[in-house]
Amino acid sequence: MTVDALAAILLIPAVSAAILALMPDYRPTAAINVAASLFTFLTALSLFVIRPVSGPYLLVDDLNKVFIVLTTFIGFTTSVFSASYIGHEIAVGRLTPAFVRFYHAMYQTLMFALNLALVANNIGLMWVAVEVATLTTVLMVGMYRTHEALEAAWKYFILGSVGIALALFGTILVYMAARPVIGEGLDAMVWTVLVKRASAFDPALLNVAFVFLLLGYGTKVGLAPLHAWLPDAHAEGPTPISAVLSGLLLNVALYALLRFKMILAASTATIAPGPLMVVMGLISVIFASLMLYRRRDIKRMFAYSSIEHMGIIVFAFGMGGPLANLAGLLHMTMHSLTKSAIFFAVGHIAQVKGTQKIDDIGGLTVTNPVLGWGLMLGVVAIVGLPPLGIFMSEFLVISSTFARAPWLAAILVLGILIALGGLFMRTNVVMFGEPKGITKPTEASYVPMFAHLALVCMAGIYLPPALVSGFTSVARLLG
Amino acid sequence: MHGIEFDVAHMLAGTLVLASFMMLYQDRLPALLNVYALHALVLALSVAWQAFIQDAPHLYVTAFIALTFKAIIIPVSLHRIIVRLGIHREIETAVSVGLTMLAGIGLVALSMVVMLRITPGADALAREDLAFALSVVLLGLLIMVTRRNAVSQVVGFMSLENGLVLAATGAKGMPLVVEISVAFSVLIAFIVIGIFLFRIRERFDSVDLQALDRFRGERR
Amino acid sequence: MITAALVCVAVLLALAPVAIALAAQMRGSAIIYSASLLACLALLVIALFALLDPAHPILSTTLPVGLPWLGAHFRIDALAAFFLAIVNFGGAAASLFALGYGRHESAPGRVLPFYPAYLAAMNLVVLADDAFTFLVAWEFMSLTSWALVVSHHRESENIRAGFVYLLMASFGTLALLLAFGMLAGSGGHYDFATIRAAHPAAVLSTTVLLLALIGAGSKAGLVPLHAWLPLAHPAAPSHVSGLMSGVMTKVAIYGFVRIVFDLLGPPEWWWSMVVLAIAAPSATLGVLYALMQRDIKRVLAYSTIENIGIIFVGLGLALAFKAQAMDWIAALAFTAALFHVLNHATFKSLLFFGAGCVLNATGERDMEKLGGLIHRMPQTAFAVLIGCVAISALPPFNGFVSEWLTFQAILLSPELPSWGLKLIIPAVGGLLALAAALAAACFVKLFGIVFLGRARNAVASTAREADGFSRATLLGLAALCLVAGIFPGLFIDALAPVAKAMVGNSMPHQAGLQWLTIVPIAKSRSSYNGLLLFAFVLLSGSIAALAIHRLASDRFRRAPFWDCGLPDASPAIQYTASGFSQPIRRVFGTTIFAAREIGEMPPPGSPAPARLVVDMHDLIWDALYAPIAKATGFVTERINVLQFLTIRRYLTLVFVTLIVLLVVLTI
């Protein structure tokens, strides 16, 4: 029974992907997509009740339990959103039925890959999963077939592939480090085993390995200066994919990084992870925040804000310590909820106003109050204003690091402030003033967006103890 | 274990690095492709040799894939593509070759230092293999960076990936090697198809910003 | 009882969603404002109980929200009670005023939901007893007020004001966050009790002091962090402006007092020098800025900066004396500061509400288009007049008493041993005196130009008196100005427990003294009796009036005004606001605002009018804020290139990063 829950999380998307791919008719695909995502989510929920035993290939522990549920949940809400979104796209003829079928199949494949990456206990398997996820997202980003879309997809593809290659090299190195201790064969790639024995590994080799892993998976995470693919991929692809990219893919890549960091943390002699992550995190925060000011495309702007937040999270994990790690985990959760909500809103806006250009959108709170204030709330959340969740995590990061490393914390604060300025400067144009341009009616469903925002709002005020206890135990492991 | 198998493995790996250098040196596409075929061939040999000395039969599969897919199918199809795209006669105005070679040497030195300094524990064969693999990877990246042409960038990437396979096979008893090499072949196939479908030549990679802006979601 | 307080706050919070629903209805604003009025009154009663009952236990409670392992701590001690009273007094006044004023709101949907939330946030700041809750409430306060500032979003300058405001507010909050991070250490013990118990090291506590000064000061509007204030306060609807100026700045002061006097432990002697060196110039500069303005609400906003300066002078003196363990003088200075907090809350709300009435009646904020309103709206004029007298620190009103107490504290400061203070405090006294005199000039100008003289345009001549609620609020506040002025003893005694808790001693008990005189230290030294003074003035004035009307004549007749025999009917001959302050601008402006007057004379014989152009610079803005904006623009432009590189260049970035990391690792 227990294994079934775990298997189901992988099987449901895989099977439904196959079904969707083979479907003759495109109309029911959206519904099937939603249903499949819902079932995956429900099975994932069952993990809270009964924990399956983890084998050499799959595992469930405190760390990924939460992320599985989060991923499947956002997968579900996004599928709901994408149903209405894609419906509109067909209506205006931007997508042909064939593409719609293909899109939904890809969507489920992506879900499968993400879940696999999360539950994989074998670092090789994890790598494969991330690669598959990359490929599917590449295909989806390029789906509109416009020059911009193709260019974005191609850039994403090349940079992603290089990243994958580097990550694989890192994985091999980890295996090399583990082999003398654990011996040849499968065990030397099983994460649980690795963590147990990590203290005996050759620290120097692990350091080099981590450099490659940081660069490899960091490319997926979108850390500057490896970020180049991220803004365009977000801006040019279908909005549900932007939501999934920011909300899930970045998280999964970061999750992979965390797994390896835990190995390094377990072995005392290693130095690499902390400083490296802190530096890259700070660079990303400052860089991304500064990039916000000149953005003209609303989706690209929020893509940069994702880079900034990934920077904050990586900084938190780099600083380490129970509080900072907890904050990092919290921030991952909050960010993926908020950012996907924001992309939902942006998707609707782009459909209502028929453009993504910030300067062509204006007075949204007048023309579409619900949508406008929804996005406003999302922006307020993402810049880290209370009483929403991200404020809590940022509070924890900053306050827990300032006493230890004042200057680093100060730089982080500066970055957060710059980002706030940039985001508000641009969103003011969208939200307020005289309405601009045309306003098409839309039959969008605001449920997913407000569901996410409600969760974020609640988390800012009250965190369920279960979540916290899980996170704190993980935070301790993260060192 | 300084025996014949070590020397052969060493020799093959060294040849791979040498092939990478040759690729670095080539500035005409057809020649580049030929050298890449050679590169893949050497890889296949070394993988096979590893399979032999580690008596790990599944590695023969990897070797076979490398031989057929990389040494034959890919180069041939790429030849077709460049002929169709009409860029087979182009001389690439890359960064000057001399400079690139110097950089390459530097990279090899770096990888040697990195690997040999940090892996005193691992057995000699693995160390050598890793060192060579790393230099092949870095050289592959260097090729990608110094070439303007999408096709030659792809070639660079494939050589990089050869380096990875070398490392993977060198790592004694590493599981999933076959799967990984398969996965990579799929990846490369995608890339090649991508080039073929979207007629991607240097247009996305032109330094001419006018041309670039046409394909940019966001104007300056 | 604290539960009751929290319930009231919860009610306020709950009103926000209700307001979203009600905003469309006609009676929506009435319902919301009356509900928030009731909640504020209830909280006010609770606060007064907690403050006035001498044998009152310190209430505290913890709710299972916020940080899971910490919970949200709430506590009402004397300090919190006092500021709770201030907040809800102001809140109640604003709500009452808004019952009338809010009816004229053009976009109620953008004001109603945020108004109760804003009140709730300010209450929570005061109630909070752990760093997290405090900061959440603090920033939530900024957020809601921001929403209110941009409520009239069609004027682009309001949006700009809101942007600057939110940026500065978050800057302040982050500074406070760092301060608390420093206090709590990396252990995550954020509750105030633990922080209070742990005494930080000297260098550390100095950092905290500076951060607190930056954080609270930027919210309160200390120069040079004041830039947002004159933009944001006027932009909001007038009852909110009153709250922001009269109450929110006080909440900021609460934050400063809580951190520096309560959490930080014993002060160093030179901290006070930092505070005084910022506070005194703020007072003088603030009122000088105010004198140069033409916009009523902007004048009031700048004068807020002045009063905040005065309050911080009091706090600085209190710090100095506390550091030297002269706690009885410290109590005097501290009480003066808190008393001024109350007074400023009173008359600044009054004046902003008055400005709101004028705005409603005429739709005009520019003084130079107003005039003669005393005929059209006599009661408003009367109330505003009292506000002006009070804020100009003239007896027998409340503003004078607090400044008088501050002066008394200054006069005692030769007792301080440290030479730096000996040198700086006389200058502070001088600046304070200057500020007081300039404030009088400023408010003569405000009242004289807006309410006296002749109407300068049509709307001003057809204005109508404000509605009943507004007038009731204005007159009530005016009455309070007088009461606090003539019975200061009662208020000082009410402040005693606060001073006792913060500086370890309190001013001598005043209520018992004959004729309700107040005696800060000793009767031989100084004493003041507002009641008697008021009675005297009233008496002699009426005696004179009576005598003259009886014995001499009480006849009068109306005639055109004389004006030295050159009467010109056009209202254009009257002095304008800028003309009125021109002499003072000549005296101070040339240095402080780099003000220049350029007279443009037409060539002889041409009928063109001569023009006088005055150009002034806000030097602080030019020196501090403009460069930052410029730098940001420059850097973003430069860095923006990275969005437009080619794939090869991006690969190069990755490649270089890899090489660098490997090299770093090997060496």
Next chain:
Amino acid sequence: MSMIRDLMSQGGDMLLVLTLAPLLTGFVRKIKARLLRRQGPPLLQPYRDLLRLMRKDVVLAENASWLFRAIPYIIFASTWVAASLVPTFGTGLLFSWSADLIVITALLGSARFFLALGGLDVGTAFGGIGSSREVMIASLAEPAMLIMVFAVAMIAGSTQLSTIAEFMGSSAVGLPVSLGLALVALIIVAIAENGRIPVDNPGTHLELTMVHEAMVLEYSGRHLALIDLSSQLKLVLYISMIASIFMPWGTAAPQAAVHSLALGAAAYVVKLAVCGVALAVFETAIAKMRVFRIPQFLGAALMLALLATLLRFVSGSL
């Protein structure tokens, strides 16, 4: 018993200043005229003027507001109260503790506040000129006055005027430098506040540099009488302030016997006369300033007072 006497002395004091005020003005005018070799108006002319004005009708501008009519009484009342709080012939008056030096300054401040408003009420050009210049002068004179008060208060250890006077009378004073500086500052402030030459010229009209007269231009009849009376009171106030601080000789102590009170009164009259003569001489000797020289004049006072205070701060003895 003593209560009644205190009340009497307080009331007597109030009446005394009220009655002496016009006389002093007349006296100064007379002296000035004599110095100019003119006959000059009789000593009692100011009384006659006041009575005449009282009897005349008030001519109000059409758009004069209720405030305009209330202002003269406010000004008169606050000035009178302020004047009666300054010890004249005896210290320790009944209500002297109800207000100290700072309060007296502030009372005069409120009088000025309303006077300036009065200048603005009708909305004429001259009124505007007057009040705008008045507030400019005040914005410098008031701080100077206050800082002077600081200096004196620190010497005497009190801001209570009667206490200061007693202290000055005692031998404990010595001869501090800062006291001298304070005196000069006070004199400058007094000149400015009373609108005497060189700051303002009470004698003239229709002069573009006038300040006080420009403000009261629209006033007539009893209103004007009250304003004139209060400015005369102000002169008495300042002179008696200077007297009580800097020449406290002969002032009767609190609870003093009747004869010493009489002595004090005599001494007081003498002091007034001396100061009046000095003022007259000074005014005839000096020329009127341009308006924008006044800030420098008052700035000097401000600096002197500040210097005095600083000296007190730095060393208790100087």
